[in-house]
Amino acid sequence: MSIKIQPEAIASLRGFEMPERLGFGTVMAPVMFRARYQDGRWSDGELIPYGPLALDPAAKVLHYAQSCFEGLKAYRCGSGVGLFRPERNAARMAHSAQRLCMPPVPETLFMDAVRVVVAHCAGLVPGNSGESLYIRPFLMGTQPDLSVTASRAYEFYVIASPSEAYHPGNMRLWVEREDSRAAVGGTGDAKVGGNYAASLLSISQLKARGYDQSLWLNPGNRRTVDELSGMNFFAVMDGALHTPALNGSILEGVTRESLLTLARDLGIEVHEREIDIDDLLKLVASGTCSEAFACGTAAIVSPISELGDSEQRYRLAQAPGPVATQLRQALLDIQEGRAEDRFGWMQMVQVARF
Amino acid sequence: MSIKIQPEAIASLRGFEMPERLGFGTVMAPVMFRARYQDGRWSDGELIPYGPLALDPAAKVLHYAQSCFEGLKAYRCGSGVGLFRPERNAARMAHSAQRLCMPPVPETLFMDAVRVVVAHCAGLVPGNSGESLYIRPFLMGTQPDLSVTASRAYEFYVIASPSEAYHPGNMRLWVEREDSRAAVGGTGDAKVGGNYAASLLSISQLKARGYDQSLWLNPGNRRTVDELSGMNFFAVMDGALHTPALNGSILEGVTRESLLTLARDLGIEVHEREIDIDDLLKLVASGTCSEAFACGTAAIVSPISELGDSEQRYRLAQAPGPVATQLRQALLDIQEGRAEDRFGWMQMVQVARF
Structure with missing residues (x-):
C-alpha cells in the first residue's frame, strides 16, 4: 500500500x-x-x-x-x-x-x-x-x-x-483474591480495553495500601497465578525459572516468550506450568523461591520485592535477583545492539530524511 | 448547577x-x-x-x-x-x-x-x-x-x-456455553463497554446460525442462566414467573425490577432464583415452561420463541405468551400514561419552548 x-x-x-x-x-x-x-x-x-x-x-x-x-x-x-x-x-x-x-x-x-x-x-x-x-x-x-x-x-x-521503562523495579504485588481482570471464555488472551478497565479498581485500592500492581489469579480456579495487568509473571525456584502456562486468560507476552528462549539458551531450567498461589507464597516464605519478576514490553524485566496477601507480606530474598538481572541484560543487549542478534529478533528501520 | x-x-x-x-x-x-x-x-x-x-x-x-x-x-x-x-x-x-x-x-x-x-x-x-x-x-x-x-x-x-423497540419479539436465543461476557469478580453488574465487547463474537456467530441473541451462563458455575446482553431473562413455569437472582455478574435491570413489582401486583407468583440451564431446557421440552421473554429499557418485553443448545432446539409453547403480553401492556400503560402511575415511577418533564 x-x-x-x-x-x-x-x-x-x-x-x-x-x-x-x-x-x-x-x-x-x-x-x-x-x-x-x-x-x-x-x-x-x-x-x-x-x-x-x-x-x-x-x-x-x-x-x-x-x-x-x-x-x-x-x-x-x-x-x-x-x-x-x-x-x-x-x-x-x-x-x-x-x-x-x-x-x-x-x-x-x-x-x-x-x-x-x-x-x-x-x-x-x-x-x-x-x-x-x-x-x-x-x-x-x-x-x-x-x-x-x-x-x-x-x-x-x-x-x-x-x-522510560514502565516500572523501575522492586515492585510490591498484591494477590488479588476478589476481583478478576477477565473471565474464562472472556477476553483475557486478547489485548483489549475491557481487561484493563476491570483492573483499575484493584490497582487503585492496592496503591492506597502501598502496593504497585495486582497479581491476578485465574478466574476459573481462583488459586493459580495468571499475570499482572499488562505484564507476565516469573518466579525463580531452586535456580529454575517458572512461569504460568498459557491458559486462555493470560496474554501471550512477546517479552515472556523471548525470556523463555533466552533462559533456555543460557542453560537455565524452564517450567511453564500452573503455579498455585498458596504454594508460591510458602516457597517465598521458605526461601526456595528466591526471586520473582514481571516482564512486558513496557516494563522490560521488573523485579518483585514483595507479595502481599491479606494481612501477610512475603518478601523475596533477592530483588533484583541474579536471574532477573541476567535475563534483563541479555534482552537489552540484543535490543540495544550490544549482542549478536542470534535469534533474528531485530528489524532495523530505514530512517526517513526530511 | x-x-x-x-x-x-x-x-x-x-x-x-x-x-x-x-x-x-x-x-x-x-x-x-x-x-x-x-x-x-x-x-x-x-x-x-x-x-x-x-x-x-x-x-x-x-x-x-x-x-x-x-x-x-x-x-x-x-x-x-x-x-x-x-x-x-x-x-x-x-x-x-x-x-x-x-x-x-x-x-x-x-x-x-x-x-x-x-x-x-x-x-x-x-x-x-x-x-x-x-x-x-x-x-x-x-x-x-x-x-x-x-x-x-x-x-x-x-x-x-x-x-423503535430494540427487538420486535420472537427472539431465538443461543445458549452460550463457551464464551463469557464478564468474570466472577469482574464487571458483570456494571454497565461498562467491556461486557458488551466480549459478547460481540458470540452474537456474530449465532446470527450466522439464525439466532438473535446469546443466553449467557454464569461464568463461575457455567450452568445457571445469567442474562442476555443488555437484557434480563424471565421464564414462566406453571404460571409462575422465574428470573435469575442478582449474583454480581447480572446487570440489575430497571425493567426487570419493574416487571417483578408489576407481576406481584397482578397476583403472579414470582421467583428470583438460580435457574439451571439443563433444567430449564427440560422444562421447555416438557411444556412446563410455557413461555420465556427478555426485558430491558431498549427491548421492553421481548418474547423468546426458541432456545438453541448445540444441535438441539427447544421451542417455547407460547411466544408471545399471556404473561409476557400482560406485563408488557401493564408496563407500557404506565409509561405511556394510559394507566394510573400507582408506583410513582413516572417523572414528567417540563417541555422547553424555543
Missing part, C-alpha cells in the same frame, strides 16, 4: 522539542499513522500530525469498548534504530481484533504503519539504556450506532511516545 | 427533520449535553449541537475502555413527556463508575442533564406505542496517558435517539 506523508506531519516533526523528563506514555511524538476501514476495505494510510480524533458521540468504541491495541518499542540499536519482533505484535493484534469481531489489521499494513512512524520519529528514540520509543498501534470501531453489534467502520492508528 | 443552552443547539433543533424510518439507536437527536470533570470538580453543563467529539489519541477510554453508560427512555405520556424511573439509572451509573474507578456523576447532574435534553427534544419523542426517545448518558476517561491507571479527566455526555 502507499502511505501519504502529509507536509504538516513533517512540519510538526521539525518543530518538536523533546522534553527533559519522559516518564512513560505521557510525552507523545508529534505525528501519527491513520488508516480507515469501511465496506470491507482498508484505505491508504497517512502520516499526519498528532492531534485530536473526531469521533461521533455514538461511535461503538465509546459505548461498547470495541477496540484493541498493541505495545512495542523502537530501540537505539547500535548506530541505527531497531524494532523488536514486531511481527508478533501484528499477529497478536489480529487475534485480539478477531476476539472482538473486528477486521484484523493485515500484517503488511501493521508493519508499514509502525515502520513509517518509527522512520520519521527516529530522532525521538531516547539514548539511555532501558529507554525507547514506545509504539502504540490501536484499532477501534467508529460506526455511530447504539445497537450491540460489531461496527462496520474502523480506524487504525499508530501513535508513539519517547519513554 | 446552571446549564448553558448554546444558541447553536437551538438552531440545530429548529433545523431538524425527523426521518420516516427510525430503527433503534441510529437516528440521533441534533443536540447533546456535555459536562467535564477535572481536578476533582465538575464543570457547568452545556446543551450543544450533536457533533463529533475531539478526543486525544492517547485518551484512556480508547485504550483501556474506561467508560460506562446508561439507557433510559422518554415516552409520550398522556399529553406530556415522561421519564421512567430515571433515578435508578442515575444510581446504577454511579455504581458502574465506581467499579471502573471513575468519579460518579452526581444524581443532580445526571437528572438535570437528562431533563434538559428531553425538555429540548420533546418534539422528537415518537408517538406510536412502544416507540420512544432513547436516552444514552455516558461517562469516559479522557486523560491522554498510556499508563494503566484511572484517568484524572472525564467527560459526561447525554445523547438521545428517537427509536
Whole structure:
C-alpha cells in the first residue's frame, strides 16, 4: 500500500522539542499513522500530525469498548534504530481484533504503519539504556450506532511516545483474591480495553495500601497465578525459572516468550506450568523461591520485592535477583545492539530524511 | 448547577427533520449535553449541537475502555413527556463508575442533564406505542496517558435517539456455553463497554446460525442462566414467573425490577432464583415452561420463541405468551400514561419552548 506523508506531519516533526523528563506514555511524538476501514476495505494510510480524533458521540468504541491495541518499542540499536519482533505484535493484534469481531489489521499494513512512524520519529528514540520509543498501534470501531453489534467502520492508528521503562523495579504485588481482570471464555488472551478497565479498581485500592500492581489469579480456579495487568509473571525456584502456562486468560507476552528462549539458551531450567498461589507464597516464605519478576514490553524485566496477601507480606530474598538481572541484560543487549542478534529478533528501520 | 443552552443547539433543533424510518439507536437527536470533570470538580453543563467529539489519541477510554453508560427512555405520556424511573439509572451509573474507578456523576447532574435534553427534544419523542426517545448518558476517561491507571479527566455526555423497540419479539436465543461476557469478580453488574465487547463474537456467530441473541451462563458455575446482553431473562413455569437472582455478574435491570413489582401486583407468583440451564431446557421440552421473554429499557418485553443448545432446539409453547403480553401492556400503560402511575415511577418533564 502507499502511505501519504502529509507536509504538516513533517512540519510538526521539525518543530518538536523533546522534553527533559519522559516518564512513560505521557510525552507523545508529534505525528501519527491513520488508516480507515469501511465496506470491507482498508484505505491508504497517512502520516499526519498528532492531534485530536473526531469521533461521533455514538461511535461503538465509546459505548461498547470495541477496540484493541498493541505495545512495542523502537530501540537505539547500535548506530541505527531497531524494532523488536514486531511481527508478533501484528499477529497478536489480529487475534485480539478477531476476539472482538473486528477486521484484523493485515500484517503488511501493521508493519508499514509502525515502520513509517518509527522512520520519521527516529530522532525521538531516547539514548539511555532501558529507554525507547514506545509504539502504540490501536484499532477501534467508529460506526455511530447504539445497537450491540460489531461496527462496520474502523480506524487504525499508530501513535508513539519517547519513554522510560514502565516500572523501575522492586515492585510490591498484591494477590488479588476478589476481583478478576477477565473471565474464562472472556477476553483475557486478547489485548483489549475491557481487561484493563476491570483492573483499575484493584490497582487503585492496592496503591492506597502501598502496593504497585495486582497479581491476578485465574478466574476459573481462583488459586493459580495468571499475570499482572499488562505484564507476565516469573518466579525463580531452586535456580529454575517458572512461569504460568498459557491458559486462555493470560496474554501471550512477546517479552515472556523471548525470556523463555533466552533462559533456555543460557542453560537455565524452564517450567511453564500452573503455579498455585498458596504454594508460591510458602516457597517465598521458605526461601526456595528466591526471586520473582514481571516482564512486558513496557516494563522490560521488573523485579518483585514483595507479595502481599491479606494481612501477610512475603518478601523475596533477592530483588533484583541474579536471574532477573541476567535475563534483563541479555534482552537489552540484543535490543540495544550490544549482542549478536542470534535469534533474528531485530528489524532495523530505514530512517526517513526530511 | 446552571446549564448553558448554546444558541447553536437551538438552531440545530429548529433545523431538524425527523426521518420516516427510525430503527433503534441510529437516528440521533441534533443536540447533546456535555459536562467535564477535572481536578476533582465538575464543570457547568452545556446543551450543544450533536457533533463529533475531539478526543486525544492517547485518551484512556480508547485504550483501556474506561467508560460506562446508561439507557433510559422518554415516552409520550398522556399529553406530556415522561421519564421512567430515571433515578435508578442515575444510581446504577454511579455504581458502574465506581467499579471502573471513575468519579460518579452526581444524581443532580445526571437528572438535570437528562431533563434538559428531553425538555429540548420533546418534539422528537415518537408517538406510536412502544416507540420512544432513547436516552444514552455516558461517562469516559479522557486523560491522554498510556499508563494503566484511572484517568484524572472525564467527560459526561447525554445523547438521545428517537427509536423503535430494540427487538420486535420472537427472539431465538443461543445458549452460550463457551464464551463469557464478564468474570466472577469482574464487571458483570456494571454497565461498562467491556461486557458488551466480549459478547460481540458470540452474537456474530449465532446470527450466522439464525439466532438473535446469546443466553449467557454464569461464568463461575457455567450452568445457571445469567442474562442476555443488555437484557434480563424471565421464564414462566406453571404460571409462575422465574428470573435469575442478582449474583454480581447480572446487570440489575430497571425493567426487570419493574416487571417483578408489576407481576406481584397482578397476583403472579414470582421467583428470583438460580435457574439451571439443563433444567430449564427440560422444562421447555416438557411444556412446563410455557413461555420465556427478555426485558430491558431498549427491548421492553421481548418474547423468546426458541432456545438453541448445540444441535438441539427447544421451542417455547407460547411466544408471545399471556404473561409476557400482560406485563408488557401493564408496563407500557404506565409509561405511556394510559394507566394510573400507582408506583410513582413516572417523572414528567417540563417541555422547553424555543
